[in-house]
Amino acid sequence: MNTYTENTKNIPISKDVDVLVCGGGPAGVGAAIRAGRMGMSTLVIEAFDCLGGVATSGMMSHWTGHSSSKILDEITDRCFEKCKVLGWAEENKCGKEKINQEVLKIVLDEMAKEAGVETLFYTLVCEAVVENGRVIGVIIQNKSGRSMIKAKCVIDATGDGDIAASAGVPFYKGRESDGKMQPCTIMFKIGGVDYSRAVFPGSFETKVQTEKGELQAMAKKLLPFPAGHVLLYSQTTPGTVCCNMTNCIDVDATNADSLTKGLKVCRSQIEPIIKFLKEFVPGYEKCWLMSSASLLGIRETRHFEGIQTLEAEDILDAKFFDNWVVRRAFFNFDVHNMTGASLDATGIQHNWTQPKDYTIPYGCLLPKKIEGLLLSGRNISGSHLAHSNFRVMPIAIALGEAAGTAAALAVKEHIPLRSVDVKRIQNIVGE
Ligand SMILES: Cc1cc2nc3c(=O)[nH]c(=O)nc-3n(C[C@H](O)[C@H](O)[C@H](O)COP(=O)(O)OP(=O)(O)OC[C@H]3O[C@@H](n4cnc5c(N)ncnc54)[C@H](O)[C@@H]3O)c2cc1C
Incomplete structure (x- = not known):
């Protein structure tokens, strides 16, 4: 160097x-x-x-x-x-x-x-x-x-x-x-969710069957890798939901280039995730992006x-x-999971x-x-x-x-x- x-x-x-x-x-x-x-x-x-x-x-x-x-x-x-x-x-x-x-x-x-x-x-x-x-x-x-x-x-x-x-x-x-670190996530919030029908899968194991299919399985198939799980948390203001769904693996947050890559990958997943929510998740048909975190979540x-x-x-x-x-x-x-979405494979x-x-x-x-x-x-x-x-x-x-x-x-x-x-x-x- x-x-x-x-x-x-x-x-x-x-x-x-x-x-x-x-x-x-x-x-x-x-x-x-x-x-x-x-x-x-x-x-x-x-x-x-x-x-x-x-x-x-x-x-x-x-x-x-x-x-x-x-x-x-x-x-x-x-x-x-x-x-x-x-x-x-x-x-x-x-x-x-x-x-x-x-x-x-x-x-x-x-x-x-x-x-x-x-x-x-x-x-x-x-x-x-x-x-x-x-x-x-x-x-x-x-x-x-x-x-x-x-x-x-x-x-x-x-x-x-x-x-x-x-x-x-x-x-x-x-x-x-092997020195692998847990994936990072940028949290983001959406508004416009119909709480009377909305589901809030709060863990990777929460399976939600819908008319179009099971949510976790569909997310794994349809969201851009390494995103691919559904974690949604009700919030303290009407119609808003916090999404823990972006995911980037192989990020070393003590390295500025790697940290920047992690942030960009996670941010690029927000749009496909919202499209997925609108199309497949009950109550989320009219949801819209409110804001994303200023601090990338490092585990x-x-x-x-x-x-x-x-x-x-x-x-x-x-x-x-x-x-x-x-x-x-x-x-x-x-x-x-350090090689993709959801829980650790072990x-x-x-x-x-x-x-x-x-x-x-x-x-x-x-x-x-x-x-x-x-x-x-x-x-x-x-x-x-x-x-x-x-x-x-x-x-x-x-x-x-x-x-x-x-x-x-x-x-x-x-x-x-x-x-x-x-x-x-x-x-x-x-x-
Ligand atoms: C995506 C994600 C989801 C999580 N979900 C949950 C959850 O649902 N519930 C839960 O209880 N926990 C959750 N956790 C875990 C938890 O949030 C963190 O592990 C916890 O916040 C750790 O606290 P901390 O004070 O050690 O570090 P942090 O919360 O990371 O705080 C460190 C602070 O130091 C500052 N800082 C860092 N370096 C410097 C520097 N060089 N100079 C000045 N300032 C600096 C940062 O800006 C930050 O404010 C989650 C974590 C992540 C990443």
């Missing part, structure tokens, strides 16, 4: 904070609100224009799975209340199960502000600054230019682990056997080496870790049913080799299969809450992150 030597120059230190949260998705929100409430000067940096990550910029339809997060409960309660003012009055699940993305954006802004959290939007965290094996801050780039932010503790909630990777935490990408990228790594067996056995920082985590093993979702809630230990948030940095959300240390389960938003928020608590305790007591007494984290995040 040709190279160019960029001029070395002095850049300003634009802020100096106790806790710096990189990425404002569900994990970043949980981390920042908790650290702020514990009296830390806290800054959350987000590349897009709002908090929420995939939940808002990614246009996500609903919360799936659950966890012990108190902040999650607060978020959904507050969204429910605000939906009474800003949402459609007749809808009674708004904010609780279903997400109204515009309401959620406002609620998260309010909660961050109340916790004293400072937010910086439209800002890319470029890399970690590491001295003597410790992250002491990050380099950012935004409209003001390039600067450094100093922090006593940095939390990587970027989903892809951009900060941990640049700090030198060892990682691999995707499935252990999987890097898996980091942590002091501990969560394995699928830990989830299957519902192992109780004494050093738990997340409790009552629950979802299923959700591996999408049938993992069918064969490995999760018996009960599981715990996640603190060691999964502590990266190997590097101090001053915590992993959070979908980029904690976990295997490909375990990740397919803990990546959902309610668990990501709980992981953020745990990271924010640990960071605040370490900063208050002037101790390394790995010396934080886990019992104290448990007392704060536990039931």
Whole structure:
């Protein structure tokens, strides 16, 4: 590869904070609100224009799975209340199960502000600054230019682990056997759906027989590969539906060219999908495209080496870790097909049913080799299969809450992150 030597120059230190949260998705929100409430000067940096990550910029339809997060409960309660003012009055699940993305954006802004959290939007965290094996801050780039932010503790909630990777935490990408990563999806919304007749197939296994044929089978045959399944979610406004139907395989979201390809492929599928819905799906005959997500939905990228790594067996056995920082985590093993549409061909979702809630230990948030940095959300240390389960938003928020608590305790007591007494984290995040 040709190279160019960029001029070395002095850049300003634009802020100096106790806790710096990189990425404002569900994990970043949980981390920042908790650290702020514990009296830390806290800054959350987000590349897009709002908090929420995939939940808002990614246009996500609903919360799936659950966890012990108190902040999650607060978020959904507050969204429910605000939906009474800003949402459609007749809808009674708004904010609780279903997400109204515009309401959620406002609620998260309010909660961050109340916790004293400072937010910086439209800002890319470029890399970690590491001295003597410790992250002491990050380099950012935004409209003001390039600067450094100093922090006593940095939390990587970027989903892809951009900060941990640049700090030198060892990682691999995707499935252990072949490096393949779960497909990506751009969510989009349609209006004009007749709810009195509409069907809402919410899983790959939901088969819907119509006069023209079975929907999943027809989608597989008629939609442009690798699209080919029907996932439709009712929304909180009349006649609108959220579609989780675009699909692109072989995308590495840590590579800008690959990410762009993924986005273009998914966007090109929207028109054929809408034509399909109009022609074959009852209630969708008059549907029309409302909007698509600004953030391409990425399911999987890097898996980091942590002091501990969560394995699928830990989830299957519902192992109780004494050093738990997340409790009552629950979802299923959700591996999408990496060679086409629908579910993974190995049938993992069918064969490995999760018996009960599981715990996640603190060691999964502590990266190997590097101090001053915590992993959070979908980029904690976990295997490909375990990740397919803990990546959902309610668990990501709980992981953020745990990271924010640990960071605040370490900063208050002037101790390394790995010396934080886990019992104290448990007392704060536990039931
Ligand atoms: C298509 C799709 C459907 C899904 N469906 C559901 C569902 O129905 N229910 C459910 O609960 N979960 C669902 N999930 C899973 C869930 O949405 C994510 O795994 C979860 O949002 C992870 O949270 P996070 O905070 O770790 O990461 P993210 O939500 O990805 O948030 C990361 C944030 O960091 C920002 N960021 C990234 N890099 C940088 C950087 N370098 N500088 C600054 N900012 C940066 C991003 O803009 C983003 O806002 C779905 C995921 C996808 C992709």
